[in-house]
Amino acid sequence: MGTKQGSGTLQVLTSEQIEQYAVAGFIVIPDVIAPEDIAELRAVTDDFVERSRAVTAHDDVYDLESNHSAARPLLRRIKTPDRWHPAYARMVRHPFIIAALEDLWGTGVRYQVSKLNMKVAGYGSPLEWHQDWAFYPHTNEDLAVVGIMIDDIDEENGAMMAVPGSHRGPIEDHSYDGVFTGGIDSTKSSADFTSAVSVCGTAGSISIHHVRAIHGGPANLSGRDRRYLLQQYRASDTWPLMEHVDWDEWRANLLTGDEVWTPRMEALPVRLPLPEPTHGGSIYENQRDLKSRYFDDAPTG
Numbered sequence: 001m002g003t004k005q006g007s008g009t010l011q012v013l014t015s016e017q018i019e020q021y022a023v024a025g026f027i028v029i030p031d032v033i034a035p036e037d038i039a040e041l042r043a044v045t046d047d048f049v050e051r052s053r054a055v056t057a058h059d060d061v062y063d064l065e066s067n068h069s070a071a072r073p074l075l076r077r078i079k080t081p082d083r084w085h086p087a088y089a090r091m092v093r094h095p096f097i098i099a100a101l102e103d104l105w106g107t108g109v110r111y112q113v114s115k116l117n118m119k120v121a122g123y124g125s126p127l128e129w130h131q132d133w134a135f136y137p138h139t140n141e142d143l144a145v146v147g148i149m150i151d152d153i154d155e156e157n158g159a160m161m162a163v164p165g166s167h168r169g170p171i172e173d174h175s176y177d178g179v180f181t182g183g184i185d186s187t188k189s190s191a192d193f194t195s196a197v198s199v200c201g202t203a204g205s206i207s208i209h210h211v212r213a214i215h216g217g218p219a220n221l222s223g224r225d226r227r228y229l230l231q232q233y234r235a236s237d238t239w240p241l242m243e244h245v246d247w248d249e250w251r252a253n254l255l256t257g258d259e260v261w262t263p264r265m266e267a268l269p270v271r272l273p274l275p276e277p278t279h280g281g282s283i284y285e286n287q288r289d290l291k292s293r294y295f296d297d298a299p300t301g
Helices: 014-026 035-054 086-092 095-105 245-252 281-289
Strands: 024-029 062-063 075-079 109-117 127-130 143-149 207-211 216-217 228-235 254-255
Touching: 014 095, 024 075, 024 245, 035 062, 035 075, 062 207, 062 245, 095 143, 095 207, 095 228, 095 254, 109 216, 127 281, 245 254
Parallel strands: none
Antiparallel strands: 024 207, 062 075, 075 109, 109 228, 109 254, 127 216, 143 207, 143 228
């Protein structure tokens, strides 16, 4: 292993992976999650889908596709899954994931939140281009999302796409008609969306993408599910600019390192996610008001 300046010996990442993350804004690491853990995540997720047959509207657990029904349960997302089952909660503290983030940042690691984006076979909705930073700006940019691939993910089943190097660019306008919509109008953006690459891997692989990286993804029109467990983290000295901090929860989410009362400040571009979206509850709902769409909608039949 190599070294990252100021952080000592790397634990799990190579110097080449550190450099790739710095240049592209995302990396994929194969074979991180054990097969038995993937099998458990699949079984638990299947059980959540089965129980969603009794659900008729978005709630604290489920974000539903428009054609969801008891006969054919279709989920866009399971919200904060680590709150509802220990199998998901264990992934938040996976030793490799925490060590990888320590390698990238050279600091302690604090957990933020998670979600399980489903993209069911033949239907899973697209997600328009966006930057996570647009939703939750902080005092510095050492934040990342770790994606656990519960299924094999490729271009056919709706892999997330990311624009290389976009984490070094501007914070794009995520509003329409003066209201935050959680998506980028590709016709008005300077980003080169034609350069976007699919973030692919086999089940058990993980991706890590930078908080400012532009990413999105098409509908899943294949015959295979694409379940992607997304876990958000921030460096221990990274504090939100807008989020209200529940002190007990904030402390409990510090996974490694010492507590910090003096946030690390960096001069960074910021656009506030205001006024609040007309449709709340999830990014899928936020993006309903985005008029210019890059990805085709999922079929409605």
